[in-house]
Amino acid sequence: MNKKQPVVYPYIPNSEPSIKQQMLDEIGVASIEALYEDIPEALRMKQKMDFPEPFLSEPDLVRHVEELLAKNATCKDHLNFQGAGCYQHFVPAVCDEINGRSEFLTAYAGEPYDDHGRFQALFEYSSMMGELLEMDVVNVPSYDGFQAAATSIRMACRLTGRNEALVCGAISPDKLSMITNYCLPDISIKKIAIDQVTGNVNFSALEKAISKRTAVVYFENPSYLGMISIDGTELTEIAHKHGAECVVGVDPISLGVIAPPVEYGADIVCGDIQSLGMHIQFGGGQAGFIATRDEEKYLMEYPSRLFGITPTSVPGEYGFGDVAYERTSFAIREQGKEWVGTASALWGITAGVYLALMGPQGLAEVGEIIMQRSHYAAIQLATIKGVESSTFDGPYFREFVVNFDDTGKTVAEINAALLAQGIFGGKDLSQEYPELGNCALYCVTELHRQADIDRMVAAVREIVQ
Amino acid sequence: MTQDIMKFRYTDGKPNLRRFHQARWDEPIIFELSQQGQRGVLLPEAESEIKEIVGDILSTIPETMRRKQLPALPEMSQAQVLRHYLRLSQENLGADLNVDIGQGTCTMKYNPKVNEQLARLPGIAEIHPLQDEDTVQGILEIMYQFEQMLKEISGMARFSFQSQAGSQAIYTCTAIMRAYHQVNGEADQRDEVITTIFSHPSNAACAKVAGYKVITLYPDEDGYPDFNALKEAVSERTAGLMITNPEDTGIYNPNITKFVKVVHDVGGLCFYDQANANGILGITRARDAGFDMCHFNLHKTFATPHGCGGPGGGAAGVSEELAKFLPVPVVGWDGKKYFLDHNRPDSIGKIRSFYGVAPVILKAYAWVMSLGADGLREVAEIAVLNNNYLLKKMLEIPGVSAPYAEGKPRKEQVRYSWQALYEETGVSSEDIGLRAADFGLHYWTSHHPFVVPEPNTLEPTESYTKAEIDEYVAVLRQIADEARTNPEFVKTAPHNSTVHRIVNHDPLDKPEQWAVTWRAYRRKLKQHEA
Known part of the structure; x- marks a missing residue:
């Protein structure tokens, strides 16, 4: 290529010199520089930006990025037992087909008239989540499960006019950090410890802490450590007895087998939908949901978009639009509820596709298969001398805590040895939950075959003995 | 004899307006399609040995905590689900199919397909965020290198990509502002944040969530934020200023350093909302104007798709002094390998789970690598060229105006007003937008409140050809004509859309x-x- 020729960039059609000139003539200026005349000289960048040489041709770019990505080991070529908030579940091909569609992928803030499809798809997503949760209001997705929990807590504080939140049982320390940050400076977040036997909420600690100042009792089911709550009703009752709202965090993929929280008295339900058809993507597939009963006082506290169904001027035609838009920051800036903006709509559409493909039977089956496989893995690990698995009493879903105290090896050492055999061992909990000892959080989903589990167990056995 | 079809497609050498009709499938709600017993996908059953060993696993869940009735989800075969969603997708215009210059402030540029392909490779789609650092060197390198690029573009010292979108990055910066004043022992005293009405609503809303009282500046008669009002607003209570430049009007405020100085003089911090950065890449930098913090939207300026409203990517950048407050972790390089630096005692903590939307960061990185320093500057220059060309053409339509800064060039966008047309015909900006849908074009009014009456914000970006910009203008001209000759037709639009x-x-x-x-x-x- 002749270096003297200016580059005509494929993404910048009017970089072609003759068109550029034609447009300048039309505007009536001599150069593009004239269009920047109001930026003071002192603020102008004098030097050219210091960037690496670009890959102007598409094949070169592809080669470059492929080479970088080749430095990553993947959960396709390794056996993965890590979860802790990001889960490797089955992603049906149709989910990827739909979220890769140009029309959905590249749309943004279209009106119900030009982007009718996204309104209907997101209304349907909310509707299917509503069936899973047995609740009548579900938002257009917020950023992630962290945000959904933090906003649910803020909603509960506004509803009660109180400013103390009790976060009970096992929760991701990262999530707790985010919630604490998000609730500053006006809400105090108090952590209620876990029961060392059941791994669930420490009931007496909760009873001691709760008072008339408490706005919200928050707990997760299953918890961060995988435990299924066995006393949901007691927890919601204690919250209600003190005039507090009860917020329950769930992973919707568990709701084919675990009761929806509304059944045991939850007021607000929230969580992450990544399990419903999103690839793990180094944590890029997260998206949050918030659900409540259909009462004005709840609905008006949502910061999120809520898409509602409505007739149009043509009989029999479904139309959609924003419900109670005037509560949002789009409408009234800082007077609105928190804020609304770009969040995770495409993952909401994808989760809708997932739920439609799975159907009622699929959801029930996936829940049972996950429980079968995870319990099998825990049972097999427990056969290794010095390994305790699962460390808590009670049922668990997908994840369980494995203690290696009596093996004489740290989780880090075990995981390094597993990695050498192509296995990503469970998440090391020794920093986050030092009181549990030398523990790891193992995650087993419907994708783990018996042979995969057996291979991991054999590797652990060999490493610790 | 070969018929000349083309001659019917042009009038006076110009192409006729498109005879567009959007897909109208009259698609039922998905529940109406349900048929008992249908299955969309099947799952791998647990092996018989597993079943035998674990027994009736569901019975381990206490009765009260077990699901008793199956969720009333639709039951559908796979192709039926596919067809339903494909129809809905066809009933969605999306940016790829239209000249999407009607959503000003949102920088609806081309999202290269090659980047989509790359982001779906297993090397990014199938990696877990908790994998050992040694096994994710590729993505860490991308994050680290992309940070160096944003540092060069903005002059800031460090960036975090943990935010999922622009507003979350704005919130990150308000949280950093709060942490900074906390460390200085001034958090209680400094309880006010100043912003402008032509900055995105999230500046005001995020500051409010972070606990601040919000003071909003309005434009002076030239369209700049009112400097005298700023001088009156600042005090020992000022925590900071959150401002956009150019603002939503596309007018660059040349006195921006004076604004920054007034706020710094009282001990406040200055945050630069750079959602509107597309016209100034490589031209002028946030840090050089004295700002302490800024943010970019990867789904706007850096060409990643908007996904019907996310996931996007927010990049929050800060000065050296504020770097210690950034969310954990940040990506470091120790001379041998890339690592996630969690050891940051002054950090505000987590803003989002894990490290942000990794595939979006990858796409933004790939986009910059496809352009380089010269290409990025070309992006800015052509975005501004296109915008001023569009401005010239728009102002030739009777009934539209571009309030403020008359005769001066704008940067990447312009907030127009259809007030004159409205007064003449009763057709509002919103009506025009609904009619635009009939031509396969998206059109947006503006953020509330409507300080500019009957507003419409257009941002042509660098992505569209001159002919495409001409087409958009021709449609608006046609609608303005219709407003005069048949206003009822415009006020009952859309006629050729899905609904x-x-x-x-x-x-x-x-x-x-x-x-x-x-x-x-x-x-x-x-x-x-x-």
């Missing part, structure tokens, strides 16, 4: 009627019938 106008807004605003889910709708319908 027709919603005339009664009660089902969206009245608690006894609104329905956010199908189950709520069915329930309210039944109540109404009873």
